[in-house]
Amino acid sequence: MFTIFMYIVAFSFLFLSYFMDKKKTLKALKKAWKSFENILPQFLSILVIIGIMLAVLSPEIISGLIGQKSGWLGMLIASLIGSITLIPGFVAFPLASALLKSGAGFMQIAVFISTLMMVGIVTIPVEIKYFGKKSDNTEK
């Protein structure tokens, strides 16, 4: 739904831009492709890592580690597992709700979700590429 909206917005601007200045529009598209291609190797690596991780760590295994009674230790484990990689929200939330159903604690899941979307050890190379080492470490 929202994706369709993004497409409509992007293509409206693109047509407007083309109408106003063809040369500039072509330059914009070249730039778009270059930026994408620049980051593609990291994109692909992250996708494979997420795939392997989710296949190995089943909801049962994770909720065993971060169950309702796991307390602070469970939250620590949740933040550690969550930090392994950045997982897009549309994967993270169904996973989180599956974990809740299989017995994970709410507090632990809140930590898990936040770190899942914000902190990613695996995605650090991408961040370092753009921001250098120090800003990356402090963001973590």
Place this chain on the structure above:
Amino acid sequence: MKILINRYKYFLVLVAINIVINILFPSVGQKSLDITWANTVDMLSVIPPIFILLGLLDVWVQRETMIKLMGEKSGFLGVFIAFFLGSASAGPLYAAFPVAGVLLQKGSKFTNVLIFIGAWSTTKIPMLLFEASSMGWKFMITRFFINIPGIVLIALITENLLNEKEKKYIYDNTASLN
């Protein structure tokens, strides 16, 4: 060719690992491939408009305009725009970095770019709706309001920890990448 292999070496190693898993534990390997494929399709369907907008932003928005909107003296407006741009986006966080690079190049304030990244990671509007439907409104709203000060705090701490030399390095770095 050699450069190409070098750039994709981590990806190739990971694919090799997945193949090994596939041979040793076929069911786990297959599951991993399915998940990777589903995510790749998801990513490719979400990402094109982001990069088109990035390209258009780069070509059409003047540096002077960007400085006015998100630069050193943009104040509250800059923070607001940063939150808005980040929240109105779609796609995984790693797609935010190229956009952040362009914003920096155009003269945005460093803190605002960090806020933009923070917002992109946790207060994306489509994601909030999705979160509400799978976790409930109460969970979503609570997390939303707890995360906002967190985003600003992280941005300010990062900004203060970096000295001028390091910031210049980041600016130069994004210039060479974009």
